[in-house]
Each structure stands twice: as structure tokens, then as C-alpha cells.
Amino acid sequence: MNPSNYLKIKNKIPSNVNILAVSKGFKSQEIKTIQNAGQNDFGESKFQEAFEKQLNLKEFKQINWHFIGRIQSNKIRKIVQNFKYIHSVDSFEKLQKISNISLEEKKNPYIMLQVKLSDDPTKGGFRPELLVSKWREIKELKNILLTGLMTINPKGLSSMENLELFKKCRSLADSLQLPDCSMGMSGDWEEAVEAGSTWIRLGSLIFRDSS
Ligand SMILES: *Cc1c(COP(=O)(O)O)cnc(C)c1O
Helix, strand or coil: CCHHHHHHHHHHHHCCCCEEEEEECCCCCHHHHHHCCCCCEEEECCCCHHHHHHHHHCCCCCEEECCCCCHHHHHHHHHHHHHEEEECCHHHHHHHHHHHHHHCCCCCCCEEECCCCCCCCCCCCHHHHHHHHHHHHHHHHHCCEEEEEEECCCCCCCCHHHHHHHHHHHHHHHHHHCCCCEECCCCCCCHHHHCCCCCEEEEEHHCCCCC
């Protein structure tokens, strides 16, 4: 593979938008190729798969690892130990557990809370009303750096529908004074950028060669 798709997107997006290169399903060698083109943030969604790559790439100290998958409670300690960012915190209970374990481990992960903005039954996350009602309690948790919200749109929406959901995420984040929105994937990143995403999570678009 080559980094040409990566470089094309990198050159197109505004400077306040970060690319998270989602390397799940791709190999350490492919991560090296993209890293060498200037990318240091990589996202993984399964702990075991990620950990093997982290070991392979441990001399690449510049790499920031982001966890973006469904969080199993029994993996929280390992996730806290090995990831600088966690995008996919989908319940208050898990957030509390992350906070407690981070304190024990003397870590301070950057946290984005996953929000559920549509009725897609395959996607978890905080309902906006719950997030707002729990906000005081959330803000009191120790050893987490709460920087934003994350959302995954359902498949098959029109461009307009994607844009509307992303705007909802942005305005909720703004109302909570959170700078980041982790939103937009290979199929809907342009709408996400238009709505104010600060982290677009791109997998296939970066790691699969266009031909
Ligand atoms: C796999 C994955 C992505 C990347 O998906 P692509 O469509 O390949 O860009 C982004 N976010 C999450 C949460 C994922 O699981």
C-alpha cells in the first residue's frame, strides 16, 4: 500500500481537524507506512489485536494510541494502561470504572463520551438527556481528561441526514463546553467536517489503496 489517499485527505481538511487513522484489521507494517507519511494518531477497536501491534511498534514512541471499540469492563485496566485516548465510553458505570482504575494506575486518559443520537439498535452510547442530567457527577470524576463527544451514524443515511446528526453532536458538545467531536468515518467524513468534527476516524479510506 501507499499513503497517497492519506496525503490527499490531509491536504483537504482544515487544520483544526485531526485524522485518526483506524488501523483495525490492518498490519503493523501498514501502520508504519502511514506513520512515515506524518500520521501519529492510530485507532484500534479490539484490545488484543491492538496490543500485539503496540508491542511490534513499541520503538515508535510518537504514536498515540486511541481506543475506539466497545469497552468490555474486564478490559478497562488494560485499555487504561495502553491507550492515551478512549473515544468510546458509552455508559456512566464504565466512565466511573475508568476513573477509578486511572487513579490506581496513575494515568490520565483523554476521554470522549459516545452519544446515541439516533435509534440505531446496533449502536450504544449516552442519550443526550442522560448526559446532561449526569453532567455534574461526570465532571467530578478524577484522573480523566474529558475532551469531547463521539458518535457513529447509522449506515445508509443521506448526506443531509448525516449532516443533521453530526450537527446535533457538535451543538451538544458546545453546550457542555467540550472542544472535541470524534465523528465521521470513510463514508461520511465530509459531512462531519462541515458540522465541526475535530477527529475524523478513517480506516478503509486510508489503508485501502484506490485503484
Ligand atoms: C472501523 C471504525 C472506523 C473506521 O471505519 P471506516 O469506514 O473503515 O473508515 C471508525 N470508527 C469506528 C468506531 C470503527 O469501529
